[in-house]
Amino acid sequence: MIAYNLEAIMIAVAKYLSGALRCFVLLMSGLICVADVRADQDLDAARYHRAVEYCRGDVVRPMMLSPDGNILCMDGVIMALQTDPRYIEALPEGGLFVVRSAEGDGAMALAFSKLLLQRRATVIIYDYCLSACATFFFFASERTYVMKGALVAWQISRTGFPGCPLYRALTRRDFWTVTREFCDPLPLGFRDRYAQYYSEMEQFYLERSNSPESKVPPASPHISRYIGNMVKETGEFPDVLWTLNPANLNHFKTKIEYEAYPASQDELDEIVARLQLPRLRKRVIYDP
Numbered sequence: 001m002i003a004y005n006l007e008a009i010m011i012a013v014a015k016y017l018s019g020a021l022r023c024f025v026l027l028m029s030g031l032i033c034v035a036d037v038r039a040d041q042d043l044d045a046a047r048y049h050r051a052v053e054y055c056r057g058d059v060v061r062p063m064m065l066s067p068d069g070n071i072l073c074m075d076g077v078i079m080a081l082q083t084d085p086r087y088i089e090a091l092p093e094g095g096l097f098v099v100r101s102a103e104g105d106g107a108m109a110l111a112f113s114k115l116l117l118q119r120r121a122t123v124i125i126y127d128y129c130l131s132a133c134a135t136f137f138f139f140a141s142e143r144t145y146v147m148k149g150a151l152v153a154w155q156i157s158r159t160g161f162p163g164c165p166l167y168r169a170l171t172r173r174d175f176w177t178v179t180r181e182f183c184d185p186l187p188l189g190f191r192d193r194y195a196q197y198y199s200e201m202e203q204f205y206l207e208r209s210n211s212p213e214s215k216v217p218p219a220s221p222h223i224s225r226y227i228g229n230m231v232k233e234t235g236e237f238p239d240v241l242w243t244l245n246p247a248n249l250n251h252f253k254t255k256i257e258y259e260a261y262p263a264s265q266d267e268l269d270e271i272v273a274r275l276q277l278p279r280l281r282k283r284v285i286y287d288p
Contacts, residue, residue, distance in 0.1 A: 044145075045145075045259070047096075048096070048122075048124050048145050048147070049147075051071045051096045051098050051124055052098055052124060052126045052147060054066060054071055054073070054098075055071065055073035055075065055098040055100075055126075056126075059073050059075075061073075061075045061076055062074060062075055062076030062077070063075075063076075063084070063087055065087060065090055065091065069090060069091065069092060069095070070091075070092060070095050070096060071095065071096045071098060072087055072088065072091045072095060072096065072097045072098065072121070073098050073099075074097070074098070074099045074100070074101065075099075075100045075101070076100075076101060077101065077102075077103055077104045078101055078103070078104020078105055078108050078109045078112075078132050078133065079104060079105055079108060080105070080108055085111075085112070085115055088112065088115040088116060088119055088121070089115070091119050091121060092119075093119055093120050094119075094120055094121070094122070095119060095121050095122075096121065096122050096124055097116055097121040097122065097123050097124065097137075097140075097141070098124045098126065099123065099124070099125055099126075099129060099133060099137055100125070100126055100127045100128060100129070101128075101129060101130070101131075101132070101133040101137070102128055102130045102131065102133070102277055102279050103130060103131045103132065103133075103279060104131065104132040104133065105132065106132045106135060106136065106197065106201070107197055107200075108132075109132040109133065109135065109136040109137060110136050110197075110200060110201060110204060112136075112137075112140075113136040113137060113139070113140035113141075113204070114140075114204075116137070116140040116141045117140060117141045117142070119141075120141060120142055121140075121141050122141065122142075122143045122144070122145065123137055123138070123140055123141055123143070123144040123145070124144075124145050124147070125137075125138070125144065125145070125146045125147065125150050125152060126147040126150050127147075127149075127150055127151070127275065128150060128151045128152075128153075128275055128277065129146075129150065129151070129152045129153075130151070130152075130153050130155070130241065130277075130279060130280075131154075131155060131279070134152050134153055134154045134217075135154060135201075135216075135217055136204070138152055138254075138256075139204075139205075139208045139252055139254050140254075141254065142253075142254060142255060143254065143255045143256075143257075144254055144255070144256045144257070145257045145259070146256075146257065146258045146259060146261075147259050148259040148260040149260070149271060149274075151243070151268075151271050151272065151275060151280075151284070152243065152244070153241040153242060153243055153284055154217040154218060154219070154241060154242055154243075154244065155217070155239075155240065155241045155242070156217070156227075156237055156238075156239075156240075198216070201216055202216055205218075208252055208253050208254060209251055209252050209253065210251045210252070210253060211251040218244060218249075219242065219244070220244055220245065220248040220287050221248075222287055222288060223242045223244070223285060223287050226242075226285055227240070227242075227285075238283070239282050240282055240283045240284070240285055241279075241280070241282060241283070241284045241285070242284065242285040242286075242287060243261075243262065243268060243284065243285070243286055243287045244287050245261060245287045245288060246258050246261055248287065262286065264286065264288075265286040268284060268286045269284075272284050
C-alpha cells in the first residue's frame with residue numbers, strides 16, 4: 001500500500017491556487033500563509049504605483065481612461081464635465097480610479113461615488129484629496145489605497161455666504177462634536193437645495209458605515225474635541241482641515257489602506273508645506 005503525505009499533497013494543491021483559496025488550503029493543512037498574503041499585498045501595491053505613474057504622465061486632464069480601459073485618471077477640480085458618467089461606465093468592474101483633487105462640487109462627487117461603487121473600482125489617492133474628494137471619493141467604493149506622502153483632509157462645509165457655515169451647533173455626549181444647523185434666513189430656494197443635498201450625503205454615509213452614528217463630515221473624538229474647544233474659545237467655527245488616523249476608520253465598510261500615515265503633526269506640516277496648495281494656507285490638524 002502506498003503511504004501518502006497529506007501535508008505534501010496540500011502544499012502541492014496550493015501551488016495551483018491563488019489568494020484566499022490558497023490560504024484556506026494551507027490553513028487546513030496546519031500551515032500559515034502570511035507570506036503569501038504579504039506577497040499579494042505587494043503585488044497590489046506595485047500595480048497601484050504603476051497606475052499613479054501613468055496618471056502623472058502625459059494624459060488628458062482633468063479626466064482620462066487608459067487605452068486598455070483599466071485605469072481612470074482624475075486630476076483637478078470636481079465639476080460636472082469632469083465627472084461625466086460615461087468615463088466610469090467604460091471602466092471594467094474592479095478597475096482603478098486614480099485621483100488627485102483639492103476641491104469641487106460635493107453633489108457631483110456624491111453622484112460619481114455611487115457609480116464607482118457600482119463598478120467596484122479601487123480608489124487610489126496620490127498627492128492630495130481634500131474637501132469633496134475626501135468627503136466622498138475616499139469612501140466611494142470597496143477599497144481605497146492612499147500613497148505615501150499623500151494628504152487626505154476633511155473640513156467643515158460652508159454655504160458660500162459670509163458668516164454662514166453649515167455646521168454651527170455644538171452638542172455634548174461622550175465628547176464634544178459639531179452638528180449641522182442652517183443659518184437663518186438663507187436666500188429663497190437655497191435652504192431646500194442644501195437640505196436635499198445633505199440628506200443624500202447622510203444617506204451615503206449610513207450606507208458605507210457600520211455605525212448608525214456616523215458623522216458628516218467624519219471626525220474622530222480627538223478632532224471633535226479639538227474643534228469644539230476652538231469654537232468655545234472664539235465663538236466662531238475655525239476654517240481648518242483635519243486628517244483621520246486609519247484606526248478611527250474601522251467602522252466604514254470601505255477597506256482603507258495607507259501606505260504610510262503621517263507619524264506626527266510635524267510630518268503632516270512638512271507634507272502640507274511641500275504641496276504648496278492655496279487651500280492649505282489654513283491649518284491642518286493631525287489626528288494621532
